[in-house]
Amino acid sequence: MRATELSRDQEMIYSGHNACPGCAAALSVRYLTRALGPDLAIVLTASCWSIIAGVPPLTALKCPILHCPFPSAGAVGSGLKRGLKIKGFADTTVVVLAGDGGTFDIGLQALSGAAQRNEDLIFVCYDNEAYMNTGMQSSSATPFGARTATAPYPLFKEGQKKNIMQIMAAHSIPYAATATVAFPDDMIRKFKKADSIKGFRFIHVLSPCPPGWGTESSETIYLSRLAVATGAFPLYEISNGSRWEMTVQEEKRIPLSEYLNCQKRFKGMDPERMQALQKEVDHDWEVLMKRIT
Amino acid sequence: MTFELMSGNQAAATAVLKAGVDLIAAYPITPQTAIVEALANFAAKSQLKGEFVSVESEYSALSCCNGAAAAGARVFTATASHGLAYMHEMIHWCSGARLPVVMANVNRAIGAPWCLDPDQGDSLSQRDTGWVQIYCAGAQEVFDTILQAFVLAEEILLPCMVVFDGFYISHTYEVIDVPDNETVASFIGKPSFRGQVVPGSPANIHGLIPSESLHRHAERIHKDMISAGERFKKINDRFAAVFGRRYNCMETFIPRGAKNIIITAGAMAETIRWNLPGLPDTGLIQMRMFRPFPAEEIRVVIEELTIEKVIVIDRNCSAGAGGIIGQELKAALYGMERKPALVNLILAGGIDLTAEMLEKVSRLNVEKGTTSEKWGCDLS
Numbered sequence: 001m002r003a004t005e006l007s008r009d010q011e012m013i014y015s016g017h018n019a020c021p022g023c024a025a026a027l028s029v030r031y032l033t034r035a036l037g038p039d040l041a042i043v044l045t046a047s048c049w050s051i052i053a054g055v056p057p058l059t060a061l062k063c064p065i066l067h068c069p070f071p072s073a074g075a076v077g078s079g080l081k082r083g084l085k086i087k088g089f090a091d092t093t094v095v096v097l098a099g100d101g102g103t104f105d106i107g108l109q110a111l112s113g114a115a116q117r118n119e120d121l122i123f124v125c126y127d128n129e130a131y132m133n134t135g136m137q138s139s140s141a142t143p144f145g146a147r148t149a150t151a152p153y154p155l156f157k158e159g160q161k162k163n164i165m166q167i168m169a170a171h172s173i174p175y176a177a178t179a180t181v182a183f184p185d186d187m188i189r190k191f192k193k194a195d196s197i198k199g200f201r202f203i204h205v206l207s208p209c210p211p212g213w214g215t216e217s218s219e220t221i222y223l224s225r226l227a228v229a230t231g232a233f234p235l236y237e238i239s240n241g242s243r244w245e246m247t248v249q250e251e252k253r254i255p256l257s258e259y260l261n262c263q264k265r266f267k268g269m270d271p272e273r274m275q276a277l278q279k280e281v282d283h284d285w286e287v288l289m290k291r292i293t
Numbered sequence: 294m295t296f297e298l299m300s301g302n303q304a305a306a307t308a309v310l311k312a313g314v315d316l317i318a319a320y321p322i323t324p325q326t327a328i329v330e331a332l333a334n335f336a337a338k339s340q341l342k343g344e345f346v347s348v349e350s351e352y353s354a355l356s357c358c359n360g361a362a363a364a365g366a367r368v369f370t371a372t373a374s375h376g377l378a379y380m381h382e383m384i385h386w387c388s389g390a391r392l393p394v395v396m397a398n399v400n401r402a403i404g405a406p407w408c409l410d411p412d413q414g415d416s417l418s419q420r421d422t423g424w425v426q427i428y429c430a431g432a433q434e435v436f437d438t439i440l441q442a443f444v445l446a447e448e449i450l451l452p453c454m455v456v457f458d459g460f461y462i463s464h465t466y467e468v469i470d471v472p473d474n475e476t477v478a479s480f481i482g483k484p485s486f487r488g489q490v491v492p493g494s495p496a497n498i499h500g501l502i503p504s505e506s507l508h509r510h511a512e513r514i515h516k517d518m519i520s521a522g523e524r525f526k527k528i529n530d531r532f533a534a535v536f537g538r539r540y541n542c543m544e545t546f547i548p549r550g551a552k553n554i555i556i557t558a559g560a561m562a563e564t565i566r567w568n569l570p571g572l573p574d575t576g577l578i579q580m581r582m583f584r585p586f587p588a589e590e591i592r593v594v595i596e597e598l599t600i601e602k603v604i605v606i607d608r609n610c611s612a613g614a615g616g617i618i619g620q621e622l623k624a625a626l627y628g629m630e631r632k633p634a635l636v637n638l639i640l641a642g643g644i645d646l647t648a649e650m651l652e653k654v655s656r657l658n659v660e661k662g663t664t665s666e667k668w669g670c671d672l673s
Contacts (some may be wrong), residue, residue, distance in 0.1 A: 035447055041490050043360065050501060057495035064490045067499040068356070069382050075353035079318065079360025079368075080490060083343055086315045086366045090493040110356060113349030 001192060010034045017060035019052045022217025024181045024224060025126040026052055026206040029097065031184055032124060033061060035191035040093050041066065043080055045073035045107060047099030048133045049126075051137075059170035073098045074110035078119040093195055095120065100127040100141035104162050110257065115171040118199045122191075125164065125202070128209035136212045136265075144280060145273045146265045156273070160280055165204055165238065172241035174199040178233065180206040182224035186235055186247050193237075206233045214264020228257040231285045236292070244291040256281055295471050301462035304432040304469050305371065305397045305455070306331035308439035310341055311477040315366035315484070318357035323409055324459035325399040326371040333452055343367075344538065351376035355383040355394070362392040363498070365488025365602040367443065370394070373459060374401035374415045376448075379490035381419070384452075388423030388514065390499050393446035393453070393486055395439065396424075400559065400608075401459040402643050410643030411458040413559065416607035417583070417617040423514050425521050426584040430544075432467040437538060440481055444528050447485050449517045458581075458608075459643075461560035472536060480535045512630055522585050544585045544593060548578030554595065555654055557606040559620060561646045565606075568648050572655045575604075588625035595626070601661060602634045605656055610641035615666055623664065626635040634659035640669040650673055 014035035019026035025048055042054060050067060054060045068076040077096035090134040096114075096219050098107055103107065103125035128150050131137040138148040140162040151157045168176045175197045179187040187205070193255040194201040195205060215223055227233035228248060230240060235248035256278045260266040269277075299307065306328045309317065319329045336345035348354045351372050358368040372380065377398050387394050402412035416426060425445060429435045435457050442453040457463060478576050489498050489660040502510075522542055535537040546566055547554065562579035569577060576598075578591065595603065603626075607616025612622055619637035626632055638654050640646060650672045659665045 034370055041492055048627055051502050056497040056500045056502055059495055059500075061497075062495045064492065064494060064496045065500065066360070066490050067497075067501075068359070069386050070358035071352060072359075072383060072386075075318075075348060075356035076360035076363075078346065078348075078353075079316065079357035079362075080364055081360075082316055082346070082357075083361030083364025083366040083368075083488070084363070084490065084492065086344070087364050091493045109350060110353050111327070113353050116349070117346070194579055247351060 001187060003188055006034045008187070010037065012038065012062040014060050014062070017052050017281045019048070020211055020217070022210040022220040024209070024220050025049060025128065026030060027181045028126050028205045031187050032095065032191050033063065035188045036093050036095065036195050038063065039091060040095060041080060041084065042098045043068055043073055043094065045079040045096070045098045045102040046070040047102055048128070049097055051133065061234045070102055071106045072110055073102055073107050073139070074114035074123065077123070078114045078117065081120050096121055097125045098125050099122070099133070100125060100129060101131050101139045103127070104164055105139050114169065115168060115200045115202065118173065120198055122194050123205065124205060126205045126207040128207045128212055130212055131211040132209050140185070142279065145256045145269055145277050148265070163284070163293050168202045169238050169241045173202060174240060175201040175237065177237035178204045178206070178235050180224045180227060180233060182221045183229065183235060183248055190237060202249055209278045212265070214267070215262060216248060219262065223259070223262070229254050230256045230281065232259055232281050234285065234288055236288070243293055246292055253285070294473060298466050298467050299469050300464055300466050301432040301435050301457055302327035302335045302399070303331055303386060304436040305439060306335070307437045308371045310335050311472070311474060311615065312366055312440055312443050312481055313342065313367065313478065314369045316346065316358065316361040316368045317343060317370065317408060317529050318348050318368070319370050320348055320351045320354045320372070322351070322373050324463045325376070325397070327463070328371040328397060330611040333479065345402060346418040351379045352383060355379040355380045355387065358394050359383060359387055360390055362394050363390070363489045364663050365484065367375065367459065367484040367665060368394055369396070371395045371397040371399070374403050376405055377415045377419060384419055384424065386424045387452045389540070391450040395442045395446055396452065398454050399459045399463045409459065410640065411461060411578070412609055412641060412643035414617070414641070415649065416454060416456045417609050418455070419586060420617070423451060423516070423518065423532065425451060425582070427453065427455055427582050428580060429462065430560055430562040430579055431453065432462060432465070433469050434540065435462065436469055436534065437532065437540065439524070440477060441528050443526055443531055445482055445521060448524055449521050450486060451517060451521070452516060456559070469540040471598065476535060476573065478590055480532065496569050501590060518585050520650060522587060525582060528647065530602060538583060542582040543590060544579040545576065545583060547594070547598065551576035552600065553602045553604060554600050555604045555606060556580060556591070556622060559608070561606055561608065562635045562647050565651065568651050569650070570649045572651060575655050586621050586625065588591065591622070591625055592629060596631070599631070600633050602636065602659060604636045605636045606646065608640045608643055610639050632662040634661050635664040637664065638669060639666065644669050647673055
């Protein structure tokens, strides 16, 4: 199904939610909820979406949202899915929604536990590459070389971005995929595919963040496209941890600098660091290509 | 009804089996491990109708219970010591979310350094988290209290912690009166609370609210917690009618003419009860319910019997403040016209309470209206 084929009647996000203009996390959840339909319950850990969801009793989504503490998402989701099944709601899809902090960092243990138990969940990580809700502090998903509130000028984020997809693949879960908002057809297809599979499913969504990345709100889709075009965020899916497939194939990758230069968080990056990051992306690309079947 | 020889841990697991829980999520830790193993065994033999989830940490055990309870399931977990400390964030979240989770905590000291003995500081340091806490002095009491805890928790929509001493109770075998399933079902019933997450009903559950709303929320929790004392008495009446055994918020063993009262919680109460005949003019209050704190009941006993000296025995210490039950007692006695002397005997680290200590502490001369602190090691 293509994004344009989604019925307006299936809209599950209300206007008047609390996201910033140009927020890819809001758009991703719009696609997610429309793709999965109304029989849905969302477990929401501390993240930008804790705010976007609105102040109770108001709500931004036409499905139940169960908030939970930062490290607990994978385990609360496990309990909710099992509890709903016990209570006669076996068909309800449970989605755990977490940011990169709640996935790569503080949420990693509960995520790993739920994945290892192959809980019947869809875990969606919207990755805006830092703790954006608290004002752009570094996470282990922040790329090397970016400036953050905890790595301010003249410092920059040291160390490579954690490869969460390799970690999830190592759990041999039934389905894992990457997705981003510039490719809505690909994203929706992956959400729907995930929904058709039983067991633990993981979707890693790259989510450009205008205030955090230092970009215009009108540039979100453009940046999302550049992330894919440069190979910084390839679009692929992994079945059972072993079958790796590209879903959007760029003929030729463009230089990483085109993606980095339009973001203020990389402003003033010296050529050496730029090269180092390009090398890192090239290396990850090669490793990925070896895995692609 | 059958009589079976079992440890405190087995009694806890058997009560959970009989209570008809929907889901158990747990992680092993000494001295609680036998509870997890027994429940896993019940699941393996298909005796347990509910699900047993073997999670990767105590934090996830309580998180998983929270998720299932939010769907309306009856849930249970058990832990001890570091496990309880590791759950701390979810312990707060659970009561704030008004989820009737029942947990057994087997008292054990928290490090550093490592120690396995039954210091009560693990559970007592969770006193401000909005959980009902009930302390047990024997395996039968553990069995019975777990059944009562489900009823109470589901009635007030607050979680309930059933606490007992590591080894002294968890690993000591007693003959337990095990009621049949029908009798238990007639007492406990089916889960009476509605799930918070209802598919098809949009709701923003436990989302960010302004402080004025949280202020009211905190007040409701406080009032419901206070009401738990009275409700628990009624639950105990009903329990006595069904099972023929009666418990109260606190148990009193006070001989005529007693001038001293020893107050404590857990297994030490049994030790004291056996030693009472040898102690001069001394009675015992065994605290069962620690949260809500039965301040009024204790005041009434002290006032009506004109008690001159209260000896509080704490197998814990809040550094800089003293024994935790001792502190609560001092607060409870505030404003009394005729204040008794208060001796706080501290057995922090989980050391054994000996007859010699009891003898010495009961003979201590302390001026009325003043307090005195003694450490167990100085009395043996």
